[in-house]
Amino acid sequence: MKLYDYGQAPNPRRVRIFLAEKGIDVPKVEIDLSKRAQFEASFQRINPMMRIPVLELDDGTCIAESVAICRYFEVLQPEPPLFGTDAADQALVEMWNRRMELNLYNHISASFRHTSAFFAETVEQVQEWGEQNRRDAAKQFGWLNDVLADREFVAGERFTIADITALCAVDFARVIKLRPGDDQPHLQRWHAAVSARPSAAA
Amino acid sequence: MKLYDYGQAPNPRRVRIFLAEKGIDVPKVEIDLSKRAQFEASFQRINPMMRIPVLELDDGTCIAESVAICRYFEVLQPEPPLFGTDAADQALVEMWNRRMELNLYNHISASFRHTSAFFAETVEQVQEWGEQNRRDAAKQFGWLNDVLADREFVAGERFTIADITALCAVDFARVIKLRPGDDQPHLQRWHAAVSARPSAAA
Numbered sequence: 001m002k003l004y005d006y007g008q009a010p011n012p013r014r015v016r017i018f019l020a021e022k023g024i025d026v027p028k029v030e031i032d033l034s035k036r037a038q039f040e041a042s043f044q045r046i047n048p049m050m051r052i053p054v055l056e057l058d059d060g061t062c063i064a065e066s067v068a069i070c071r072y073f074e075v076l077q078p079e080p081p082l083f084g085t086d087a088a089d090q091a092l093v094e095m096w097n098r099r100m101e102l103n104l105y106n107h108i109s110a111s112f113r114h115t116s117a118f119f120a121e122t123v124e125q126v127q128e129w130g131e132q133n134r135r136d137a138a139k140q141f142g143w144l145n146d147v148l149a150d151r152e153f154v155a156g157e158r159f160t161i162a163d164i165t166a167l168c169a170v171d172f173a174r175v176i177k178l179r180p181g182d183d184q185p186h187l188q189r190w191h192a193a194v195s196a197r198p199s200a201a202a
Numbered sequence: 203m204k205l206y207d208y209g210q211a212p213n214p215r216r217v218r219i220f221l222a223e224k225g226i227d228v229p230k231v232e233i234d235l236s237k238r239a240q241f242e243a244s245f246q247r248i249n250p251m252m253r254i255p256v257l258e259l260d261d262g263t264c265i266a267e268s269v270a271i272c273r274y275f276e277v278l279q280p281e282p283p284l285f286g287t288d289a290a291d292q293a294l295v296e297m298w299n300r301r302m303e304l305n306l307y308n309h310i311s312a313s314f315r316h317t318s319a320f321f322a323e324t325v326e327q328v329q330e331w332g333e334q335n336r337r338d339a340a341k342q343f344g345w346l347n348d349v350l351a352d353r354e355f356v357a358g359e360r361f362t363i364a365d366i367t368a369l370c371a372v373d374f375a376r377v378i379k380l381r382p383g384d385d386q387p388h389l390q391r392w393h394a395a396v397s398a399r400p401s402a403a404a
Contacts, residue, residue, distance in 0.1 A: 049301070061290055065297045072293035088263055091274035095267045099251070129331040 002027045003069075004046060004054040009033055010105075010172040012053040013202070014066045017164045020199035022077055026055070036122075067097070070161055082161045089156075096155040096162035104144060105169035107137035111176045134176055141170075145184035152190075159194070167194045204229045205271075206248060206256040211235055212307075212374040214255040215404070216268045219366045222401035224279055228257070238324070269299070272363055284363045298357040298364035306346060307371035309339035313378045336378055343372075347386035354392075361396070369396045 005012045005028040019026060031037045031052050038050045047054045047064045055063040055072065063069050074083045084090035113119050114130025144166065147154065154162040170180065170191055180187045194200060207214045207230040221228060233239045233254050240252045249256045249266045257265040257274065265271050276285045286292035315321050316332025346368065349356065356364040372382065372393055382389040396402060 049305070055293075057290060061294070063290070063293045063297055065300045068293045068296035068300065071296045072289050075289035075292055087274050087277035088259060088265070090277055091257075091265045091270045092263070094270035094273045095265055098267045098270065103251070124334055126328060126331045126334060129328045132326055132328060 001058055002029050002056050004029050004031050004043070004052050004056070006031050006033050006052055009052065010109075010168045011051070011066045013171075014161075014164050014168050015053045015055075015069050016202035017167070017199045018070045018082060018161065019073065020202035021080065021082060021159070021164075021197075022073055024073055024077065067161070082159070082164075084155070084160065093155045093160045093162055096160070097165050100154060100162050100165040100169060104137070104140050105165060105172070107133045107140055108169055108173045108176060108178070111137055112172075116175070134178075137173060137176065138178055141173075141178065141180060141184060141187060144170075145180075145187040148186035148190045152193075154190075159197070163190075163194050167191070167200065203260055204231050204258050206231050206233050206245070206254050206258070208233050208235050208254055211254065212311075212370045213253070213268045215373075216363075216366050216370050217255045217257075217271050218404035219369070219401045220272045220284060220363065221275065222404035223282065223284060223361070223366075223399075224275055226275055226279065269363070284361070284366075286357070286362065295357045295362045295364055298362070299367050302356060302364050302367040302371060306339070306342050307367060307374070309335045309342055310371055310375045310378060310380070313339055314374075318377070336380075339375060339378065340380055343375075343380065343382060343386060343389060346372075347382075347389040350388035350392045354395075356392075361399075365392075365396050369393070369402065 003012075003015065003026045005016070007030070031043060033052070037043060038047075038052060044050060046056065046062050049064060051064060053064075053066055053069060055069045057063070063072055071083065074081070082093075084093035110133040111130050113123050114125045114133070115127065119125060144154075151157065153159050154166050170187075173179065180191050182188070205214075205217065205228045207218070209232070233245060235254070239245060240249075240254060246252060248258065248264050251266060253266065255266075255268055255271060257271045259265070265274055273285065276283070286295035312335040313332050315325050316327045316335070317329065321327060346356075353359065355361050356368050372389075375381065382393050384390070
């Protein structure tokens with residue numbers, strides 16, 4: 001088994017934090033996005049979508065998409081549960097994880113992809129779309145601050161994959177010069193708490 | 203328990219098809235998006251994101267996000283498995299379902315949202331972004347045709363939630379005047395097969 005990884009990118013970090021919380025160690029293969037290694041033919045056989053992370057099993061099966069890789073390990077090793085417990089809790093964790101993707105991560109990612117020189121040659125950039133997403137991302141920091149006003153973690157009283165997605169999104173927002181503000185005390189409190197977990201350094 | 207639904211929208215249809223495949227009947231409450239009922243204060247208490255579908259449990263818990271609602275019923279009633287079986291299969295179904303969202307559904311949705319008069323007053327439309335997504339959606343029909351060349355269903359040999367997402371996406375593409383072409387025989391074969399299942403009419 002091996003994990004195709006890249007230290008600087010936010011999506012592989014989601015998987016690394018998940019594995020650290022589970023206490024699972026997986027050998028890693030670095031795919032250097034700064035050298036566009038994901039576009040090489042040898043990697044396209046691993047993931048035709050040319051994205052990381054990808055988990056390659058010993059039988060050659062390749063699992064792409066961060067949440068799909070996390071799901072694999074959740075089924076193999078349910079403890080600690082990071083996708084929820086009973087039916088309603090699993091559904092609520094799925095809801096909150098998706099909200100962190102749709103309402104936070106995607107705005108940050110779209111802003112970066114459509115305004116950064118890094119993507120000028122590989123993405124058909126739409127400047128206006130990038131700028132709209134920059135404004136949305138800033139607004140959503142305020143929304144997440146409100147969400148966290150009455151709960152310890154994103155999906156409630158337990159650390160879950162929704163916190164991992166949110167942490168990777170908030171930290172990634174540095175690339176668009178966005179950080180939790182002093183007027184967002186709940187977001188700052190949560191961000192300090194999840195950043196202090198050993199898994200955050202994975 | 204009740205499901206906040208709207209007959210014409212693609213996301214609630216995902217949940218209705220899922221429930222039909224499971225043989226589960228849930229009372230429905232229609233939220234008329236054509237009258238913008240999702241923006242009313244009474245519904246914002248159900249889902250602050252102002253989106254449907256939402257499943258309200260008898261204890262008042264509200265589960266939003268189509269896949270989260272489906273997950274709830276998968277845990278309650280695992281048969282037939284629509285999210286996969288063992289760890290690797292569950293991961294691959296998650297991967298394919300996300301690919302249907304990211305690489306297909308999202309392009310169709312973005313194209314419609316950013317070019318249709320229906321959203322002119324509620325979405326900050328970016329015409330260029332809508333047109334780029336229209337081109338991407340058309341290209342992705344060709345990609346899905348290739349994916350289906352060597353398999354019966356999207357995630358392999360069994361009907362799963364990935365087929366539901368893909369079916370709702372392909373049918374929704376009518377709103378941007380996009381249909382499977384005669385040069386896409388595998389997509390047409392799959393589309394005819396999944397459309398012939400009784401659940402497709404749900």
